Amino acid sequence: MTALALARSWRPKTFSELVGQDHVVKALTHALDQGRLHHAWLFTGTRGVGKTTIARIMAKALNCTGSDGTGKMTSEPCGKCPACMEIDAGRFVDYIEMDAASNRGVDDIAALLEKAAYAPSNGRYKVYMIDEVHMLTNHAFNAMLKTLEEPPEHVKFILATTDPQKIPVTILSRCLQFNLKQMPVPLIVEHLEKVLASEKVEYEVNALRVLAKAAQGSMRDALSLTDQAIAYAAGKVTEESVRGMLGTLDDAYLIRILDCLIAKDGASLLSVANEMGERSMSFSLALQDLSSLLQKIAAAQVVPESVLDDWPEAGEIRRLATQLTKEEAQLFYQITITSRPDLSLAPDEQTGFAMTLLRMLAFRPGSGGGGSSSPAPSSPSAPPVNTARPAPAAPISRTAAPAPAAKPASPAPSPSVVASAPVAATGNSAERPDWHALMRQLPVKGLVQQLAFQTELQDWNDSAAGVRATIVTPMPQLASEASVGRLCDALTAHFGKPVKIVIEKGEVEGKTVAKVDAQIHQEKRMNAEQMIAADPFIQQLEKEFGAKVVGGSVKPL
Numbered sequence: 001m002t003a004l005a006l007a008r009s010w011r012p013k014t015f016s017e018l019v020g021q022d023h024v025v026k027a028l029t030h031a032l033d034q035g036r037l038h039h040a041w042l043f044t045g046t047r048g049v050g051k052t053t054i055a056r057i058m059a060k061a062l063n064c065t066g067s068d069g070t071g072k073m074t075s076e077p078c079g080k081c082p083a084c085m086e087i088d089a090g091r092f093v094d095y096i097e098m099d100a101a102s103n104r105g106v107d108d109i110a111a112l113l114e115k116a117a118y119a120p121s122n123g124r125y126k127v128y129m130i131d132e133v134h135m136l137t138n139h140a141f142n143a144m145l146k147t148l149e150e151p152p153e154h155v156k157f158i159l160a161t162t163d164p165q166k167i168p169v170t171i172l173s174r175c176l177q178f179n180l181k182q183m184p185v186p187l188i189v190e191h192l193e194k195v196l197a198s199e200k201v202e203y204e205v206n207a208l209r210v211l212a213k214a215a216q217g218s219m220r221d222a223l224s225l226t227d228q229a230i231a232y233a234a235g236k237v238t239e240e241s242v243r244g245m246l247g248t249l250d251d252a253y254l255i256r257i258l259d260c261l262i263a264k265d266g267a268s269l270l271s272v273a274n275e276m277g278e279r280s281m282s283f284s285l286a287l288q289d290l291s292s293l294l295q296k297i298a299a300a301q302v303v304p305e306s307v308l309d310d311w312p313e314a315g316e317i318r319r320l321a322t323q324l325t326k327e328e329a330q331l332f333y334q335i336t337i338t339s340r341p342d343l344s345l346a347p348d349e350q351t352g353f354a355m356t357l358l359r360m361l362a363f364r365p366g367s368g369g370g371g372s373s374s375p376a377p378s379s380p381s382a383p384p385v386n387t388a389r390p391a392p393a394a395p396i397s398r399t400a401a402p403a404p405a406a407k408p409a410s411p412a413p414s415p416s417v418v419a420s421a422p423v424a425a426t427g428n429s430a431e432r433p434d435w436h437a438l439m440r441q442l443p444v445k446g447l448v449q450q451l452a453f454q455t456e457l458q459d460w461n462d463s464a465a466g467v468r469a470t471i472v473t474p475m476p477q478l479a480s481e482a483s484v485g486r487l488c489d490a491l492t493a494h495f496g497k498p499v500k501i502v503i504e505k506g507e508v509e510g511k512t513v514a515k516v517d518a519q520i521h522q523e524k525r526m527n528a529e530q531m532i533a534a535d536p537f538i539q540q541l542e543k544e545f546g547a548k549v550v551g552g553s554v555k556p557l
Helices: 022-034 051-061 082-089 106-116 138-149 185-199 205-215 221-234 240-248 249-262 266-278 283-302 313-324 328-339 341-347 349-362 436-441 446-453 481-495 512-532 538-547
Strands: 039-045 095-099 128-129 155-161 176-179 419-420 456-463 466-473 500-503
Touching: 022 051, 022 176, 022 466, 039 051, 051 082, 051 128, 051 155, 051 456, 051 466, 095 106, 106 128, 106 138, 185 205, 185 481, 205 221, 205 240, 221 240, 221 283, 249 313, 249 349, 249 456, 266 349, 283 328, 283 341, 283 349, 328 341, 341 349, 341 436, 419 456, 436 512, 446 481, 446 512, 466 481, 512 538
Parallel strands: 039 155, 039 176, 095 128, 128 155, 466 500
Antiparallel strands: 419 500, 456 466
């Protein structure tokens, strides 16, 4: 005999058996006990959280007659009367389930509503359950509006959907709406433990955690995956067998990756990626799991008690939370989640994954893109590396005057903001760099990039001890201590020697990167407007129909 799937055999048959939807159960049981019933309910939520199950329990509760046949409507259906047994078996004539995905037209709804006028055959109420109701056409929704608002006394409507945004407001306003929650991982694990204990199947708790996480909030998916795991393991459901079945990543690989990033060990990073490739692991899932681990680490840095002791990786999370800075955890998380879509663009997933790891290493704050644990001097006689943090910058002067014209032989003017950066490595820099090209090349974003793009180089003093750069900006409000310090960090990493920046307030004599970009954009827009104006088709429209190109609407590609 074929065994029934766990998702079917363990489908709740009463409200007391329902897991994870207490807010819905409480409202419905109170309504049934008090006899204050609405005529239409709408259940929303993702797949596998209990929408159809609740509809069937409601149908039993409305039509239950008790084991002796004299019972009344109840919040605790007996499960033994003909109505309860036939609804569980799917053959109760007064409980009609309709799939709106395949019966979405106005004719289908008209036929259903026509039958609703007749009294129930065997039950107390006719219950119509319309699943995926958002798939109905607009004409179908319009056809059911009046009946849904004022149905016959013997008719109850239950609507279910995974996408309530597509349902017209006129339908929503006629229903009591209940939003079903996704199942949290601990609740799924607890339920799976109960199921496997009843089924007499041995298991490891960590294996159930992996299954619960893969179910993504769906209890039905969790039970289906458990069915698959039982068949795959052919015995005890272990964490190793479940990970092998799902192709998920062992946390040991993720922790090794973060340890390599902390040690700035590029060779080991690529070695981990190669090992994962040899085991045919899913690199997309690996990035998903890595982002989840980084989120837990970031949370542990801010709220240490958020790490639960029953997590298998709890000790490693606490350790990594102390070894990574908050900025590094946030940066690695951002790179991880933004790199997942890029895997499909890479030559293959392993290459895309390896590039993601190298990107984390290259953009790690203060790393200078290095791949070793400490920067090495360029020669035996090179001075020792200074790893001290930059000194606090002086505040911006309220009376700062516009900067004087640059004079190579004269001393540098008094700074309005001074910030220095630590040495990342030794090396030689150009006598006077192309400031515009340099600012475009630096790996800075946000406010730091805005500061870089709104400056012009006034003086560049390169010595053996380091570089002193004087720059002018018409927007001193961008030159905060943090922004100037990060710009110093980027320049230090680029030139391989300490860079000190002096910010002067004043109008620039030349053009900043921002002004150059604005001028280029303006020229492109003017050229585009001229091309549109000269287009024969546009000229014909203007001549024959009096059309006019809206000013400012033309944008260059």
